Amino acid sequence: MTESGFDIAGLEAGHRPVSEFRYEKRPVVRGYNDRTLYVNVGDGRIAEKPVSADMRAKFTGGKGYGLRLLWDAVNPSTKWDDPENEINIAMGPVCGNTNYPGSGKSLVVSISPTTGIPIDCNVGGYFGPFLKFAGFDALEVQGKADRDVIVFIDGDDGVVSIFEAPGEAVDSHVLAEQMVAMFARDEKDRQHISSVSAGTGAEHALIGCLNFSFYDKRRKVARLKQAGRGGIGTVFRDKKIKALVVRYSGLDVSSNNPADLAGLQETGLKLHREIVTLDDQQCRMREIGTAHLTEIMDEYDLLPTRNYKFGSSPDSPGLNSHAFSAMVTHGLPDGCWYGCTMACAKAADGFELATGPYRGHKVTVDGPEYETVAGCGSNIGVYDPRVVMELNFYCDTYGLDTISFGTSTAFVMECWEKGVLDSTRTGGLEMTWGNGPAALELLHRIGRGEGFGLVAGLGVRGMKKYFAEHYGADPKLLQDIGCECKGLEYSQYVSKESLAQQGGYSMALKGPQHDEAWLIFMDMVNNRIPTFEDKAEALYYFPMFRTWFGLQGLCKLPWNDIEPADNSSTDEPAKVPEHVENYLAIYKAVTGNDLDRDGLIRQSARVYNFQKVFCIRMGKGRRIDDWPPYRMMGPVTVEEYESRADRYDKQLKEQVGIDPSGMGTPEKVAALRAYREDRYEKLLDAVYKRKGWNREGVPTVETLHDLGIDYPEVLEVVKPLLV
């Protein structure tokens, strides 16, 4: 036994080498290695690949590289569990910079088990930056192993190895610690080790996530950040990968070998000062991270409660940010990468688990972030922060996405309420609103791959099909209340009163995650984008701008969760112009290349449209795939309508031109629905036109040509659809 409590020698005795690859170590040059690493866990091949000049010019890095490599690896009939599917982790030129907050993100792409199209996740932790400084701009993992394997990238010695690893844990909070104990050469070296892992839940559910670790030397614990959306953890365990591990110990402020280190530091210092000075008066990210949003969303009727039926609850104060602030440890540097003064990765230490296989253990829980509070709290009617914290912990260590688990559980609870489910169908679980113990037990059953846990683990789209086929449930009802689009569960905002956000969610390429656009305030509260054209412009600019973070390896949060003191006096405060200028400055400081605002959007537009065509190539990405469930557009039920009857009656009268007096509620629900669905059709038309797509949502040849991505293989996908 080691000091860590693990029998590392015993674990190592069970290892069996599969293959090894030695490579020449080279310094990063202005943010790029210009090579990627290919690992096939099925046949043991390991190789480095050069990055072509065209790939660098057109795809920039990060998500762009990941998608380009994935396109070349798969074919139109590839399914998520086919061996040719890949998990690609790519960083981008700015990634790894320690001078500007939020510069340590990795972008992960794969063909998703729940959507069948490319999914992308932006995740913190040390793995991506260490991999980059180990020598590679991206890691491409293909194949399926017969037995559990670990891939170890030793960036200090220039060796990549695959070995069978039968004894290591699967659940991430244990495995990440084992990897640190196994590969760190001494105490100081622990912070140089980072791993990627999933968990036992990811073996039994389609909603698996990946955990990227970072060793917190003050807490002396390996902490976890999630690449949550779309089931990449499920792909990971299907490939029988236990962990990807990297070691790199040479990090310093110039590891990116930037073109202008002094300029980079100067721009970074400006933001450091801004955050330290203003954050406690603005979003309190340093105190409690994104969980500060809970009470704000509740106040604006945007916090999902009871499967997105409503946007607020009298019980919501139980989940407000102060409740979680009292549970997390303060005064520690909580950045998920070095140099991030925003430090929003909060953690509760010594949290004693009340349920499950680790019951009684005292653990460090990373989070919860806002999405987890809403998904595993208000949306399922749970207002006990300890239950939310425990769901958060187990989702993470089981390798399950808290957003998809929350939205799926909310759907289960509404199906229970509507009589689709009963205890004979759930294996005795009383899935009533607010039943935290039942939600935890459901989660453990997913972890064990047992009974109704296997059904819930299918996610919302899978459950809709299952309930219709096995229980005779009404497919139309299930479609209306099952909050998924393209197969991905919605993230945690009520979009009923914002047409622009309905589009921001449902037109998002990978499915309804809000990382392309969050327009609810701009649309619903500020009333700033009243026309279809205004909304279309916002649904062009923000998805393009926000895509850029994923090309560079940047976090979105330091863009607009902090603002300069004089931001109010700028002509477009919603875009935070000074921060946009910062991004152009750090891009130039790292790469040496000039970039203006138009160039930034153009970098993104290339990759965005490439991803759109990729979705079409895989069988989705058409107009029909951008249609939301009505629950995300308006009141499905009489109960929902009558809860906000004044609002809806007023809309019928003033917007639809119908006098609601004398109408029954079902009639009013139907009239409002017809109006809202018609407006959504018009929004689709306006947005597609603005993006240079045809009425079916297919990029035109002119659009692809203008962006310089009119490759033969790309045109081959769209041309038959443009006639």
Next chain:
Amino acid sequence: MITVNGSPHPWREGMTVRDVLEERRFTFPLLVVRIDGRLVPRGDYAEAQVPDGSDVDVMHLMSGG
């Protein structure tokens, strides 16, 4: 009567920007407030008077996500 983000809102004597924000339950911290196009600094909300008939624009910036 005043207008707040395009919709009518009752006015009263001595009304300040903070009053408007409280009555509309605008609790989000990242706001940009303009009265008839004139920017009101964030530190002045408690004192800044809102004249009858004015057009108050309360822009909520984005955060989260």
